[in-house]
Structures are given as C-alpha cells and as structure tokens.
Amino acid sequence: MSEAESKMKRRTRHKRWFEFKKPISTPAVFTLGISVWVIFFGLWELSVPMGWVTELLVPGPSKVASALYELFTEKAFLNDVGISVYRIIVSFIGAALVAVPMGILMGSFRTVEAFLNPFVSAWRYLPAPSFIPILLMWFGTGDAPKLALLFIGVVWFMATIIMDHTKNVRTELIETAQTLGANRWQILKSIVIPAVLPDVMIALRQMLAVSWTYLVIAEIVASTNGIGAMMMRAKRFIHTDEIIAGIIVIGVLGLLFDYLFRVIHRLMFPYLEDHGR
Amino acid sequence: MNPADKIKLSVHQVGKSFRLRDGSMIDAVSDTSFSVLENEFCVLLGPSGCGKSTVLRMIAGLEEPDSGILSLDGHEIFAADRERGMVFQNYTSFDWLTVKQNVEYGMKLNGVPGRERSERADEFIDLVKLSKFKDAYPKQLSGGMKQRVAIARTLANEPALLLMDEPFGALDAETRWNMQELMISIVETTQTTVVMVTHDIEEALYLGDHIVFFSSHPGTVFEDSRPAFKAGKRFLLKEDAVSLDGYADAERHIMRLMREQGADYLTKDDN
Ligand SMILES: Nc1ncnc2c1ncn2[C@@H]1O[C@H](COP(=O)(O)OP(=O)(O)O)[C@@H](O)[C@H]1O
Ligand SMILES: [Mg+2]
Numbered sequence: 001m002s003e004a005e006s007k008m009k010r011r012t013r014h015k016r017w018f019e020f021k022k023p024i025s026t027p028a029v030f031t032l033g034i035s036v037w038v039i040f041f042g043l044w045e046l047s048v049p050m051g052w053v054t055e056l057l058v059p060g061p062s063k064v065a066s067a068l069y070e071l072f073t074e075k076a077f078l079n080d081v082g083i084s085v086y087r088i089i090v091s092f093i094g095a096a097l098v099a100v101p102m103g104i105l106m107g108s109f110r111t112v113e114a115f116l117n118p119f120v121s122a123w124r125y126l127p128a129p130s131f132i133p134i135l136l137m138w139f140g141t142g143d144a145p146k147l148a149l150l151f152i153g154v155v156w157f158m159a160t161i162i163m164d165h166t167k168n169v170r171t172e173l174i175e176t177a178q179t180l181g182a183n184r185w186q187i188l189k190s191i192v193i194p195a196v197l198p199d200v201m202i203a204l205r206q207m208l209a210v211s212w213t214y215l216v217i218a219e220i221v222a223s224t225n226g227i228g229a230m231m232m233r234a235k236r237f238i239h240t241d242e243i244i245a246g247i248i249v250i251g252v253l254g255l256l257f258d259y260l261f262r263v264i265h266r267l268m269f270p271y272l273e274d275h276g277r
Numbered sequence: 278m279n280p281a282d283k284i285k286l287s288v289h290q291v292g293k294s295f296r297l298r299d300g301s302m303i304d305a306v307s308d309t310s311f312s313v314l315e316n317e318f319c320v321l322l323g324p325s326g327c328g329k330s331t332v333l334r335m336i337a338g339l340e341e342p343d344s345g346i347l348s349l350d351g352h353e354i355f356a357a358d359r360e361r362g363m364v365f366q367n368y369t370s371f372d373w374l375t376v377k378q379n380v381e382y383g384m385k386l387n388g389v390p391g392r393e394r395s396e397r398a399d400e401f402i403d404l405v406k407l408s409k410f411k412d413a414y415p416k417q418l419s420g421g422m423k424q425r426v427a428i429a430r431t432l433a434n435e436p437a438l439l440l441m442d443e444p445f446g447a448l449d450a451e452t453r454w455n456m457q458e459l460m461i462s463i464v465e466t467t468q469t470t471v472v473m474v475t476h477d478i479e480e481a482l483y484l485g486d487h488i489v490f491f492s493s494h495p496g497t498v499f500e501d502s503r504p505a506f507k508a509g510k511r512f513l514l515k516e517d518a519v520s521l522d523g524y525a526d527a528e529r530h531i532m533r534l535m536r537e538q539g540a541d542y543l544t545k546d547d548n
Contacts, residue, residue: 175339176369176427180383180434181359190382194373271373271414 059241067241068248077230081249084215084226087143088257091150092204092211099158100200106159107166108192117163120156128153129217136222146218146226153214154207161207165199166192198269205261212254285470286313286336286438291345293331304495305331309345311489311501313438313472318464318511320485321474322531324539328496329474330442336472337363337440349437359387362431366443368423370415377402377411379426383434401429404463421452425459432467441473445480454515457483461511478531483518486511490531492538500534 045060047053059067071077102120106113128149135145169192177191219228227246234242266273293306306328313319321329334340335347338357347354349361362383371379380398389397402408405425415423424444431439445453457480464471475481481488482504492499503509506523518524 170367170369172365172367172369173371175337175357176363176365177382177386178339178357179337179359179361179363179436179440180386180431182386186386190386191371194371197373269373271375271416273416 056238057240059244064241064244064248067239068245071230071242071245077249080225080227080230081253084219084228085253087146087150087218087226088208088211088215091147092154092208094147095151095155095158095207095211096204099155100162103159103162103200104166104188104193104196106163107169107196108188113163116159120159123152124156124160128214129221132218132221141222141224146215146223149218150211150214154211157210158203158207161203162196162200165203166196168199169195198265198272201261201265201268205258205265208257208261209254212250212257216250283315284312285315285317285350286319286472287346287348288312288332288336289346289348291332291335291342291347293328293335293340293343306335306342307495307497309491309497311498313470313487316468316470317486318471318473318484319487319489320481321472321489321491322476322478322481322485323491323496323499324493324535325476326496327491327493327538329476329491331496332491333363333440333442333472333474336438337361339363359383359434360437361440362434362436362438363440363442364424364427364431364444366446368415368420368427368447370418370423370426372415375412375414376407376418376426379415380430380433382430387434397433398429401433404432404466405429405459419452421448421456424448424456428460428463432463432469437470439469439471441471443474443476446475446477453477453480458513458515460484461513465511465513476535478528478535479519481531482524482527483512483515488531490534499538 041061044058045062047058048055048060055063102116106116106120131152132145132149135148139145139148173191173195174187177187182190215226216228219226220232223229227250231243231246234240234246289310291306291309292304294302294304296302309328309332311319321332323329331340335342336349336354338354338361354361371382374382377395377398380402381394384394384397399408399411402411405428407422407425407429410418410422415426418426428439428441428444445456448456460471461484463469473484475484485504486507486509487503488501489498490500490502491497504523504527506521506527507518512518
C-alpha cells in the first residue's frame, strides 16, 4: 500500500462533524437537541447579570419559572388555561362538524363544489380578526364572540383543504366499487370517506395550530379571562415574567395537542404502517 | 366457432369520441364490432392509444358509447354493474380493509349473508394463493399480490364477465408470467368469461382463446381471430403454449401488425 493510498484511507475512515445527509447516532441526536436549549437558556440567564438587557423587560428564565409557579399556585391560572382550552375545543369541534362534511361533499360532487366553493373561497380571503368589532357588538363580551372568531378563522380553510384531499381520492377506487355493484351512497360511505379520512385528520391537526393563533388574538383584544387575558393583565402591571410564562404555556399546550393528534392518527389508521415489504 | 357456442358479449358498431381541452374532437373508437363467447378468454390487443381501454370501459358501463350497442346476454349495457367486474392496471386495493375484507367487499354490498360471504372469500383467497395473507393489509403486499386481491375480490362477487385492463402491466417480468399462469388456472376452475386488454403480444398469445386486434386512429377492429395453433386448448404452463407448432408464426404475424399499426399511429400523430 503506497503512502498516498493509506492517507486516503485514513481520511475516509475519519469521522467528521459535517457529512452531507449521513445519519448520526441516537445519543448524538439527543445531545445536540438538548444543547441548543441549554445554550438558549444559558445566554438568556446570563443576559441580565451581564447587563445586556434590563431585567424589567427581559426577566431571566429562573424568574419566569417562579412566576409560572406562582401563577398556578396563587393566581388561579389553571382557570384561565382551562377556559382557553375549552374555547379551542368547542370552536374546533364546531368548525370540523361543518367543514368536514362540506369539504367531502364539495370534493365528491362537482355540483356541490360549483354551488359552495365561490362562497367558501370569498370567506377565506376575509381576515377573521376583522370581524372582531362586529362580533363584539353581536355577541357581547362572553364566550360567544371568541368561539365565533375561532370558528370563522378555521372553517373555510378546513373545508377547502378537505375538498382538495377528497378530489385526490383515486377515480379507479370509485370505479372499482361501481363495477362491484356499489351505489352512490355506498361509495361515499365505504370508499370516499375511509380513503380521505387519514388526510382529514392531518388537515385537522394543521388547522388546530391556526386555531391557537386566533385564540390568543381574541383573548388579547377582548377578554377578561383565558391565557391571553392574563398576559394583558400582566402587561398593565409590567409583569414581564408572567407574560413570558403565558407564552411558554401556549407553546406547551400547542405541542401537547399536536402530539395528541399524532397518537390518535396512529391508533385510527394502523393499516397505514408499512412493514417494509 | 361452432353453432352450439353462445354469444356472451356483443359489441356492435360502437363509436366513441372525446372532446379535448382545445375543443377539438378525437375519435377514440369507431365502428367497432366483435363478440365474445361464453367461457371465452378474449384479449383486446393493439398499439397504445388505439382505444382498447375505451372499449373495455364501455363494456364495464363506465363510459357511454356515442353510437352502437353493447349487450351482455342479450341485454343492453347501460351503467356500471356487478355483472361486469373490472380489474385495473393501477392497484385498487382498499388500503383500510384487510385482504379478506377486500374480497368480501362486493359481496357485502350485495347482501350476501355473513357466513356464506366469509366462506366464499376464503375460497377465492385460496384460489389466488393468498391464504397466508388473509389478515394482512394491502400496504404489506407486493404489487402482484395486490392484483391477486383485486382479482379475487372481483370473482368472489360472481360477475357474468371479468374485465381486465392491462392488469399485469405494472409487474416485473417474472411476476407477470406467474400471474398469467395463475389466470389460466383460475379461469379453468371458475369457468368465467374474460375480456382483457393488453399490448403484450406474448401475453395475448398465451392467454387468449380469442384475439381482437385493434388498429389506431380511429380505433377499430383490424383483425379478429381465434389462434389456430392452440386448437382451442389452454395450457397451465406457459412453455407448453410457446413451444407449440405455429406459435412463432402467430407471434411474427402479430408483431408485424403491431409495427404497421404503431408506425401508422406515429406518422398520423406527427401531422
Ligand atoms: N377521457 C378521455 N378524454 C380525452 N381523450 C381520451 C380519453 N380517454 C381516451 N382518450 C383518447 O382516446 C384514444 C384511445 O385511448 P385508450 O382507449 O386509452 O387507448 P389504449 O387503451 O388502447 O391505449 C387516445 O388517443 C386517448 O388519448
Ligand atoms: Mg389503455
């Protein structure tokens, strides 16, 4: 083996930090994933004593953590969280009950699409928050205007996405069922709906994230309770630690809901798992 | 054809044209006539684009003819129906159902009681040699196995006519050949009348009791024959058919037709 050759070999054997698209070990994935947070929180914690920021505006992570603890133990924050989650769930179920059947029917029948789609598309382009003033006038200050905002914020997009997914159900599946003797109702029930259901669940999961956005807008603009309202109260008393605590709680809840949807998806559609044949 | 043979399917002077996006019309099928006898394995062969699929879809009732009449057992065909079950080239397994549930699907629609349905499904799953995979989901199956599910599902529904549009076109050579031999044994067992579309000459010569050759633009029957070299027999092993006297001549003849008609299609498409 010549020297040049052995040099070459050593070079290719040598493990490098950056290799295009090469897999890395599981411990490395964990270590790297945790490090980014350690660095983030470390810099954040340091930024106050180092004088990079004023503590009044940017409280350190430990301060935020104790604010979070106090919120739950002394300031009944759990009620606010409960109210926000309730608003999300109720409005989201309402929107899904309207959008899923509407989307599936629009995607299945051109007549339904021709009738409903111009209407749905127009609504989609109206920003939901622009309805806040009128919703407040119609529904007053209770839960109703928030639920209404969350509903109109997601229902049109949801219907459109589900329509598109339904259109992608392969014609051959429908035609196969026809040559097996299925009528239209049977095809809708036993082919179109089961075929599109996994995509519907994914669409719902994506729209839930949008729902959280509108929730915060609604609660910040016009609410006396909920996570967003707590944050606006905290702003009045310059409790920045509580504001940041609120942001963190929203993030954690969002992740939790997303995870929940993924679990449901796996449980509902075991047949989608490819066993590598 | 002897006088005792019963005509199962009749396609009589059928024409069909499509409107293209630019508004012009294309004659996909014109003045096409042929008949298929009871228990016959009929193959529609021809270069691609000559209207084979369109004819098959009209037989299935998935497409309406502009002119002419199609009839099954003397009754005119109007719409898709369980009498005419279709197997497509693309996989049509219902992913959310197990193999057995797939095979039971048609019977369930048509109100076959549970016990009988289950037994008949088992029987047809056995026929396509998938008994070990009864409870598997289609995602876990290979392409050839998915097509066997589709075939079992259609046959378990007891159609009067089995329609297949290039069912083995997406399979690798070895699987395709196994499937062809399986088809012969299935047809021999179930005594089903089959109309199958292909552009594979070997497949047509091996499977077809009756070969209808289409020419293109407009698509119409160019030659309608029952290969003499097989003397009306079917062969469970493909090599037995291929090694018959007269096979090579028949193959050469069809290859020439294919070349002429295919070339014809190309030059016409150019102008
Ligand atoms: N739905 C359709 N719309 C427009 N043109 C079509 C349609 N179906 C088939 N055609 C045209 O009709 C001709 C015959 O098609 P097809 O029956 O699919 O041929 P083959 O199956 O022999 O390849 C082709 O030129 C094809 O482009
Ligand atoms: Mg075709």
